[in-house]
Amino acid sequence: MGMLIFLLGTALLPSFVSLQAAQDLDPDTRKYLDNIFKSVTEDIDNNTLNWLKTVVGTNDTEISTESSSETATIAVTSAPDDTTGKLWSKSDLSDPDLDADFEDSVKCSMDDGSDGLCVLYHQCDDKGLIDNTTLIDLRAGKCPHYLMKCCLPSEAHKKPTKVTPSLPQSGCGWSNPGASILRVKSSGQATSQDNINKQTYADYGEFPWMVALIKKHDGEDWSQKNYLGGGTIIHPSVVVTAAHKIDKYIPEQIKCRAGEWDTQTNLELYPYQERDVQKIVTHEEYYKTPAYNDISLLILEKPYDLRDAPHIGVACLSPDLPVPGKQCFSMGWGKEFQKKDKYAVILKKVQLPYVAFEECQASLRKTRLTARYNLHSSHLCAGGEEGVDTCKGDGGSSLVCPILEDGEFTRFAVYGMVAFGVGCGNPIPAVYVNIPHLYRWIGAKMRDENFDRSSYRY
Numbered sequence: 379m380g381m382l383i384f385l386l387g388t389a390l391l392p393s394f395v396s397l398q399a400a401q402d403l404d405p406d407t408r409k410y411l412d413n414i415f416k417s418v419t420e421d422i423d424n425n426t427l428n429w430l431k432t433v434v435g436t437n438d439t440e441i442s443t444e445s446s447s448e449t450a451t452i453a454v455t456s457a458p459d460d461t462t463g464k465l466w467s468k469s470d471l472s473d474p475d476l477d478a479d480f481e482d483s484v485k486c487s488m489d490d491g492s493d494g495l496c497v498l499y500h501q502c503d504d505k506g507l508i509d510n511t512t513l514i515d516l517r518a519g520k521c522p523h524y525l526m527k528c529c530l531p532s533e534a535h536k537k538p539t540k541v542t543p544s545l546p547q548s549g550c551g552w553s554n555p556g557a558s559i560l561r562v563k564s565s566g567q568a569t570s571q572d573n574i575n576k577q578t579y580a581d582y583g584e585f586p587w588m589v590a591l592i593k594k595h596d597g598e599d600w601s602q603k604n605y606l607g608g609g610t611i612i613h614p615s616v617v618v619t620a621a622h623k624i625d626k627y628i629p630e631q632i633k634c635r636a637g638e639w640d641t642q643t644n645l646e647l648y649p650y651q652e653r654d655v656q657k658i659v660t661h662e663e664y665y666k667t668p669a670y671n672d673i674s675l676l677i678l679e680k681p682y683d684l685r686d687a688p689h690i691g692v693a694c695l696s697p698d699l700p701v702p703g704k705q706c707f708s709m710g711w712g713k714e715f716q717k718k719d720k721y722a723v724i725l726k727k728v729q730l731p732y733v734a735f736e737e738c739q740a741s742l743r744k745t746r747l748t749a750r751y752n753l754h755s756s757h758l759c760a761g762g763e764e765g766v767d768t769c770k771g772d773g774g775s776s777l778v779c780p781i782l783e784d785g786e787f788t789r790f791a792v793y794g795m796v797a798f799g800v801g802c803g804n805p806i807p808a809v810y811v812n813i814p815h816l817y818r819w820i821g822a823k824m825r826d827e828n829f830d831r832s833s834y835r836y
Contacts, residue, residue: 551694587693608775614681712772
């Protein structure tokens with residue numbers, strides 16, 4: 379296989395250090411390469427470009443990049459990124475098997491009755507976009523998959539368009555639903571009309587710190603029997619979760635998946651990242667039965683790569699409690715309480731009010747926990763509205779409350795993690811791990827592990 383060795387500094391240089399020539403190409407292949415490289419002239423001089431067209435074979439699929447500090451190999455497609463004049467990698471966007479072949483595309487009818495083609499949502503230049511977002515409908519539509527849309531052939535791209543999203547300010551806790559042009563239409567999954575917008579699907583990139591904890595198994599497919607619970611990125615190398623979700627496992631049995639959204643497809647614009655766990659640090663006074671000090675830190679074998687990954691980010695941790703009634707959110711792939719034994723396929727979010735300690739304890743004493751129940755200081759509560767709740771399987775997922783609005787972006791801080799509840803969807807507050815109460819413990823353990831604590835501070 380012919381290889382191109384590029385010398386890299388901070389950016390791709392137009393000169394090539396060494397090149398291994400391929401065999402002479404037939405006219406059809408030359409014409410094909412002319413089409414491939416027609417948009418990269420900004421970065422490559424004409425002499426080099428002409429030489430490149432004559433020596434690179436159509437089977438060349440890799441570029442090896444070398445520098446004094448590291449060597450990397452990336453897969454290359456036959457399409458240039460017109461926004462930068464450089465070749466983009468398929469791995470930057472989607473599964474190689476998902477590229478659109480318009481000759482085999484499913485035909486559909488536009489709203490005006492004209493003929494269209496079903497393509498991935500980011501392959502269509504929709505003139506009707508609002509704020510650069512595409513509102514998808516998770517119900518059955520005109521195309522075979524909800525992440526496809528009916529598009530005019532003249533507006534459809536042969537390859538996915540690489541989106542350069544607007545990014546929030548630097549620092550922890552920024553929601554980034556602009557991680558793609560994808561937003562989800564509100565859908566009525568709650569038990570009443572008033573709760574429709576309180577329990578729904580999360581937008582892609584809306585909670586970029588969310589992690590799925592998965593028991594290691596053969597293969598890459600998502601299986602609910604291997605889904606352990608949720609976690610939160612507080613440092614590129616550290617995930618915090620509820621201890622009761624992983625106390626039966628050793629580090630070698632757990633992997634942490636960040637950037638996941640729909641567990642049953644790889645059609646999202648950016649790939650998820652999985653990391654193995656090197657070490658588990660659990661609170662010394664953790665007691666499972668009453669769920670006291672229910673917290674563990676998962677130290678990863680290597681950090682998440684946050685470069686060019688707008689759908690993955692670090693959460694802020696709050697040192698203080700919110701005011702009672704503050705509207706917060708939790709999220710996860712836990713079981714849907716309305717559909718017994720059915721797990722959510724797409725990441726869901728639920729809006730919940732923070733409930734004061736005394737009020738929560740009084741509510742819990744009216745349940746099967748009895749009047750003797752004492753809420754522990756390592757707990758806090760949220761919720762209490764019928765039909766709006768976190769549920770089984772959501773354990774370890776964060777409870778976040780907004781701390782700053784900045785235009786289209788919202789900054790959140792983590793105040794809790796899902797611990798337990800009395801049933802699902804009942805008008806009783808759910809109990810969460812109290813992050814402000816455990817804030818100093820987290821800081822001490824981060825210091826012991828030589829991690830920068832500023833990653834989650836704001």
